[in-house]
Amino acid sequence: MKSSAAVEILRVDDLDVQVRVSERRRQVRLTVERDSTVSVTVPPGTGQAELVKLIRSRRQWLYGKLAERESLSEGRPPREYVSGEGFLYLGRSHRLLVVETGPTDVRLQRGRLEIRQDVLHEASTALIAWYTRRGVSWLPGRLRPWAQRMDVVCGELRVRPLGYRWGSCSLHGALNIHWATMQLPPDLIDYVLVHELAHVHVPEHSGRFWRTVQRAMPDCNARRDRLRRLGPDLWLPESKT
Ligand SMILES: [Zn+2]
Known part of the structure; x- marks a missing residue:
């Protein structure tokens, strides 16, 4: 070193x-x-x-x-992959509906999260892939205005499992966001994005780092508290994180 x-x-x-x-x-x-x-x-x-x-x-x-x-890891009730079970997407709960046929293995249709019967044996994998796809298409548009405001030139944005963390960023500005983040309400996803963008300027959690976050998002502390409280409600299958 x-x-x-x-x-x-x-x-x-x-x-x-x-x-x-x-x-x-x-x-x-x-x-x-x-x-x-x-x-x-x-x-x-x-x-x-x-x-x-x-x-x-x-x-x-x-x-x-x-x-x-990290509240993301605490007291999370297990989910069952049966019709009626609730899954969060962008902060709203959607009931799972097992269907016999469908154009994709998982899709959000009229407020229900449809999952095709033939993928039920690997339901968690199919659901994680769905959250990941949603993240890949939804997050970049959400990130752009924050990146502009914070004067950050973003590298690649990847959606993937990140263990106990919501996000991480490389020194070159590539952002990784946990797929589970897609369960959060949009304003809390914004907090995760702003936090990681601030790391492009300041890698460590110093006073300067928190000032950078606060400048971009004056109510960041309130959002952070809500994020802590919400963490335990998220679905995060033990072996797939
Ligand atoms: Zn951080």
Whole structure:
């Protein structure tokens, strides 16, 4: 690892870890921040292989902390893939309707979330693919005005599973948004987008970062609180995150 003030993102299995090198550190310090960002501060000269090994050895602790911090992982009732079960899309609940035939395996039709019987054996996969497709077509138009307002040139936007996090962003401005985000009301999706756009300017959750978020979205704290409270209502199948 180079010694510099820059933050590097190190991917360890399904975790993105923000790595910061500090001249003053003698030992590696691993932390989980309030919004579930995992970061590590290391002394200069720490090797990447060594760091990956250390992070892996503390996985249990990390996941415990992440579960604690992130309401996205708490107390979620399991869903059944039967007609009548409720699924959220853009903040509204839609009842599942199992149909025998249909043009696509999952579609939203007259307020019902239709799922074709022949994909029921892999219902969660089909539903995740549907949320992902909706995200891919809906999110870019939503992102554009925020990116303009915040003076961010966006790279690619991908919709994918992100474990415990709503979103992540690379230093080059590519955004990843969790497919589960598509269950949130639009104004909370905006908060997730603004948060990630602010990271293009400021990687770490510093005072400058939160000022950047607040400048773009003055009521960001209220939205963040609602996001925390809403998290547990979302559908997030255990093995597919
Ligand atoms: Zn963040």
